[in-house]
Amino acid sequence: MSALVSLLGLTRDFSTGSGFLKARRVMRAVDDVTLDIPRGSVTGVVGESGCGKSTLGRLVLRLISASSGSVTYDDTDLGTLSPGAMRKMRRNMQMVFQDPYSAIDPRYTIRRTLLEPYQVQRTPLPDAEARLQELMSMVGLNPDLAASYPHQLSGGQKQRVGIARALALNPSFLVLDEPTASLDVSIQAQIIALLEGLQRDLGLTYLFISHDLSLVRYFCDQVVVMYMGRVVEVLPKARDTPHHPYAQALTNSHFEPDPTRRKQVQILKGEIPSPFNLPPGCAFAARCPAATPLCHSDRPALESASSGHQIACHHPQG
Amino acid sequence: MALLTVSGLGVTIGTLSPLDDVSFEAHKGEILGLVGESGSGKSLTAMAVMGLLGRIGGRVSSGSILFDGQELVGLRDSSYRRLRGKRIALISQNPMTSLDPIVRIGAQIDQVSLLHLRLSKPAAKARSIDLMQQLRIPDAETLHRAYPHQLSGGMKQRIVIAMALAADPDLIIADEPTTALDVTIQAQIIQIMVDLVRARDLALILITHDMGVVAQACNRVVVLYAGRVAETNTTQAIFASPCHPYTASLIGCIPSRDQAEGTLLGIPGTVPGVLNYPKGCRFHPRCGDAMQVCARTVPPTTAQPTGSVACHLHEVVT
Numbered sequence: 001m002s003a004l005v006s007l008l009g010l011t012r013d014f015s016t017g018s019g020f021l022k023a024r025r026v027m028r029a030v031d032d033v034t035l036d037i038p039r040g041s042v043t044g045v046v047g048e049s050g051c052g053k054s055t056l057g058r059l060v061l062r063l064i065s066a067s068s069g070s071v072t073y074d075d076t077d078l079g080t081l082s083p084g085a086m087r088k089m090r091r092n093m094q095m096v097f098q099d100p101y102s103a104i105d106p107r108y109t110i111r112r113t114l115l116e117p118y119q120v121q122r123t124p125l126p127d128a129e130a131r132l133q134e135l136m137s138m139v140g141l142n143p144d145l146a147a148s149y150p151h152q153l154s155g156g157q158k159q160r161v162g163i164a165r166a167l168a169l170n171p172s173f174l175v176l177d178e179p180t181a182s183l184d185v186s187i188q189a190q191i192i193a194l195l196e197g198l199q200r201d202l203g204l205t206y207l208f209i210s211h212d213l214s215l216v217r218y219f220c221d222q223v224v225v226m227y228m229g230r231v232v233e234v235l236p237k238a239r240d241t242p243h244h245p246y247a248q249a250l251t252n253s254h255f256e257p258d259p260t261r262r263k264q265v266q267i268l269k270g271e272i273p274s275p276f277n278l279p280p281g282c283a284f285a286a287r288c289p290a291a292t293p294l295c296h297s298d299r300p301a302l303e304s305a306s307s308g309h310q311i312a313c314h315h316p317q318g
Numbered sequence: 319m320a321l322l323t324v325s326g327l328g329v330t331i332g333t334l335s336p337l338d339d340v341s342f343e344a345h346k347g348e349i350l351g352l353v354g355e356s357g358s359g360k361s362l363t364a365m366a367v368m369g370l371l372g373r374i375g376g377r378v379s380s381g382s383i384l385f386d387g388q389e390l391v392g393l394r395d396s397s398y399r400r401l402r403g404k405r406i407a408l409i410s411q412n413p414m415t416s417l418d419p420i421v422r423i424g425a426q427i428d429q430v431s432l433l434h435l436r437l438s439k440p441a442a443k444a445r446s447i448d449l450m451q452q453l454r455i456p457d458a459e460t461l462h463r464a465y466p467h468q469l470s471g472g473m474k475q476r477i478v479i480a481m482a483l484a485a486d487p488d489l490i491i492a493d494e495p496t497t498a499l500d501v502t503i504q505a506q507i508i509q510i511m512v513d514l515v516r517a518r519d520l521a522l523i524l525i526t527h528d529m530g531v532v533a534q535a536c537n538r539v540v541v542l543y544a545g546r547v548a549e550t551n552t553t554q555a556i557f558a559s560p561c562h563p564y565t566a567s568l569i570g571c572i573p574s575r576d577q578a579e580g581t582l583l584g585i586p587g588t589v590p591g592v593l594n595y596p597k598g599c600r601f602h603p604r605c606g607d608a609m610q611v612c613a614r615t616v617p618p619t620t621a622q623p624t625g626s627v628a629c630h631l632h633e634v635v636t
Contacts, residue, residue, distance in 0.1 A: 048500035154588045184355040185527060186604075189571035189584030196580060211501060214530070218573030218582060239576075253505035255530035257572045259553045262534055265509040267454070268502055272470065 003036035004173055004205045005093075010034070010059055010069035012052075027275040029055040031229040032069070034302070037173075037222075042199060042206040044220030044238060046213065046250065050275065052229040053209045054098075057175045060207060061093055062086060073173070091121050094166035098178040100158035104150050110136075110161055111146040117168040131168075139164040140194060156187035163194065167202075175207045180215070192219060213254040222308070225250065228275060228283035236308030243305070243316040246284045282314070290315045321346050321521045322367065322489055326381035329359075329366055331374065336592045337362050339381070340547055341619075342540045344489065344521045349512065351536035351553070352525045353568075355589050358542040360525045364491045367523075368408055369398040386488065404434040407482035411494040413474035417466040423477050424462030430484035449480045453510060472503035479510065483518075493525045508535050529572055533557060538625075541565050544590050544600040551625030561627035564601045599630065607631060 012030040016022075030052045037043045045053045058064045060071055062078050071078045073093060081089060097103035104113050114135055118125045125131055133143045139160040150158055159179060166174055176195065180188035192215060199206060210216050216223055220238040224231055225247040233244040242248050249268055268287045273279060279286065285295040294314050302312040320343035329337035337359045344350045352360050365371050366378055369390060383390040385406065390398070402408075410416045417426060427446035431437045437445065443462065450458035453476045466474055475495060482490055492511065496504035512535050515522045524536060532539055532553065539556045541548045541564065549562040560566040567585045587604040590596060596603055602612035611630050619628045 048502065156588055184589060185529070185568065185571040186355060186585035187588065189573075189582050190586070191584075192573075193580075193582050193584055196582070200580075213501070214573050214575075217575070218577055218579075249502055253502040255505070255508075255528075255534040256575060257529040257533050257557065257569055258574070259533040259557050265505045267506050267509065 002039055004039040004074060005037040005060060005207075006072040007033050007035045007037075007060065008070045008072070010056070010071065011067050012055055012059055012064065013067045025276050028229050028278070029275070030059060033231055035224060035231065035234070037205060037207060039172075039205055040203050041221040042208055042219055044216040044223040045207065045209045045226060046211060046216050046223060047226035048211065048250075048272075050228075050272070051226040053226050054177055055229075056226070057095070057177045057207060057209050061090075061095055061175055063095070087121070091117075091123075091169040092171050093173040093175070094169070094171045095175045095177065096159075096162050096166050096179045099182050100155060100162050101150075101182070103162050104158060104165070106150050108149075109146065110141075110148055110150075110153075113150075113161060114146075114164055114168060117165060121169060123169065135164045135168060138167065138198070140190075154187075155183050156190060159183060159187075159191055160194070163191075163198070167198070170202075172203070173205045173207075175209070177209045178211070179208075181211070188215075195219075213251065214256075228273065228278060230283060230312065231302055231310075232284065232312050234302075234308070234310040240309070241318070243318060244311050244313045245288045245290050245315075245317055248317060249287075282312075290317060320344060321386055322523075323384040324363070324367065324381070325384075327363070327366060327378065327383065328380035329362055329371060329376055330379040331371075331376040334592050335379070335545070336376075337366070337545045340542070340545075341381075342547065342550055344523055345537075346488070346521050347515060347519045348537040349515055349522045349524050349535050351532040351539040352523055352542065353527065353529070353532055353539055354542035355527055355568075357544070357589050357591060359545040360527075360542055361493055362545075363542070364408070364493050364523070364525055367491060368402060368406060369393060369395075403430060403487075404485045405487050406489045406491065407485070407487040409475075409478055409482050409490060409492040409495045412498050413471060413478050414466075414498070416478050417474060419466050421465075422463055423466055423469070424464075427462075427477065427480050427484055430481055434485035446480065446484065449483055450477075453480055455480075470503075471499050472506065475499060475503075475507055476510070479507075479514075483514070486518075487520070489521045489523070491523045491525070494527070495524070496531065497526075497528075504531075511535065529569055541568070544595055545592065546600060547619070547628060548601065549625065549627045549629075551622065551627075555622075555624050561622055561625075561632055562601075562629045563605050563607045563631070567604075567606075599628075 010030060010033040013026050013028050015024050015026045047053050059066050111132060114132055115128055132146055136143045141160050180191050208220055217238045223235045223238045225233040227246050233242055233247045242251055252266055281296045281299055285291040300312045300314050302310050305311050322344040325341045327340040340363060354360050367383055371377055378391045424446055428442040431442045431445050447458045447462055455476050496507050536553045539553050540550045543564050548564045571584055573582050585604050598614050599612045599617050602608040617628045617630045619626050620632050620634055
């Protein structure tokens with residue numbers, strides 16, 4: 001399978017504003033991420049808050065610019081495009097946001113929200129009403145809702161509008177940034193089932209950002225585990241057993257909805273390091289049960305272990 | 319004998335009746351899970367037990383809340399004040415807002431035992447530090463002098479738990495205590511609470527929407543839907559053979575370990591708000607097994623081997 005999107009050494013720094021007496025402090029939110037997103041598949045990004053997964057999603061779509069590194073979409077380096085060309089490119093790549101309550105304009109009707117992409121992209125639309133109906137039924141919305149405003153819709157319906165808007169221009173690549181995190185579980189499952197069907201029917205490629213391991217395991221092909229802005233492990237199949245101690249800790253912290261599989265939680269010692277002041281070695285070393293002096297001094301590189309499986313660890317487990 | 323017996327509890331806020339005929343028991347040494355999606359009445363139940371409904375303009379309209387032989391419905395506020403914090407403690411969802419940002423955390427824990435146990439200042443401080451150590455808070459003596467903003471979310475939640483424990487309560491109500499936290503931290507906090515209930519013979523009511531947390535931690539479960547109890551049973555029975563179709567669908571919303579692609583369904587429709595609770599069984603519009611009677615009459619609660627269910631499918635035919 002060829003890659004639709006390739007990331008090469010993608011890095012993004014954020015800095016706190018420097019003041020008269022305050023030194024400028026820099027944190028690296030995304031650090032040297034190299035990754036291939038195969039065409040027609042779902043790549044999951046997991047990690048805890050602050051690990052850089054949302055920043056990565058924004059970098060991939062160039063909603064924010066990278067400090068260094070590149071994003072290649074279908075053999076085009078996005079960094080070389082002029083703003084106008086980038087705007088044209090965006091019809092191929094869209095985003096579904098975490099919070100449907102703030103991602104759609106409260107003063108636009110659903111109709112106007114769904115047709116706006118055509119105006120922005122200056123794409124003629126001969127039969128707007130037919131397209132509107134088609135889009136709404138694609139995401140399971142009753143077309144009668146076209147004249148409604150967002151406040152008249154439930155959270156799940158709003159997220160369906162967000163998905164329909166992302167699909168309006170027939171993109172081939174979607175970044176899904178925690179699309180179900182603010183929804184009830186019964187609605188979450190509906191939305192995942194919808195995204196799954198759309199991916200299959202339209203042959204879409206997804207980058208699915210989530211902190212929910214049961215969703216990732218169910219929904220994704222390849223899984224990327226991030227910690228403190230770095231990729232620590234790439235699993236070619238979502239159900240593969242992780243070998244990085246952090247990825248294992250994440251798996252171990254996830255409770256199965258099955259009382260016969262209760263687990264004794266291994267409590268991680270230590271605290272998450274400050275992103276402004278990362279240790280020189282492995283960022284996880286201070287909390288890692290398998291850490292040695294080497295881990296504290298030398299940062300492990302992300303290396304291929306077997307086909308498609310990559311790991312950044314001096315002492316892979318199990 | 320049950321420490322807390324809630325029977326036929328109804329709550330009104332103005333002309334609305336968001337909670338209707340809720341009954342359950344909480345026992346010492348046990349964790350009772352109160353489960354449901356948003357708007358099911360979980361937090362309202364907690365507020366009713368804590369006697370805090372007046373703060374939001376609500377009141378108990380029917381039923382009784384019996385705590386250790388004492389009726390709490392209609393209890394004078396001054397008497398309630400002697401129970402709250404001392405014998406019944408609350409751990410709220412968001413540790414970021416349940417601590418006073420401008421008071422040192424030590425002082426916040428100390429004040430509970432100063433007030434309720436009438437300890438001297440040095441004794442209260444010693445007790446707080448001891449509690450912090452029991453909750454595996456590193457360097458408790460230093461952190462006793464810290465301010466909330468200096469701590470991480472997981473650490474703050476441990477401080478809130480320490481405050482809840484400070485007066486040695488018999489019953490703790492934890493309202494979504496880990497929802498705002500990352501998975502590895504959530505696992506730690508849940509483990510700490512399970513250990514506490516065992517060690518101190520506490521009764522814990524754990525309010526959550528996460529069936530994974532329920533499966534991991536709870537002894538018994540009360541499933542709420544739209545302000546009514548759908549089903550109560552042991553955790554084993556709830557997961558192994560759910561009686562109510564809502565319980566079964568709710569468990570089915572979380573993809574299991576080896577769930578095949580394309581088999582996640584969700585529950586059609588949305589959770590009704592208090593303004594449009596359906597007639598009859600409130601779940602019937604979303605229920606795959608709904609019969610004609612479900613739209614007409616409220617299902618009676620019928621006993622099951624280890625619990626009870628309110629569903630016409632399980633009605634005893636006479």
